[in-house]
Amino acid sequence: MSKHTPGPWEDMTKLKRLEQAVDQLTDSATHLFDVVAEIVQANAAINAELLDALIYADCGVNIAPTSAQLADITLASEQSARELLSE
Secondary structure, three states: OOOOOOOHHHHHHHHHHHHHHHHHHHHHHHHHHHHHHHHHHHHHHHHHHHHOOOOOOOOOOOOOOOHHHHHHHHHHHHHHHHHHHOO
């Protein structure tokens, strides 16, 4: 039996279908990102409306904090909130 060798048109058709599939996945991922961004923005707006002020504790300095370090960050943020918001 002879093995079928795809011609250039078959390869181009497969490539075109692959490009279309990638485009669809990219569109879906972009849409998902937009939805998540809207949820995050809505959540932030709700929190700001409820609290009138927000204090952020950023773990950017300590990339992988331990549980004890997270507890310290939480306590320091709470103290900052009390001092800054006079509560």
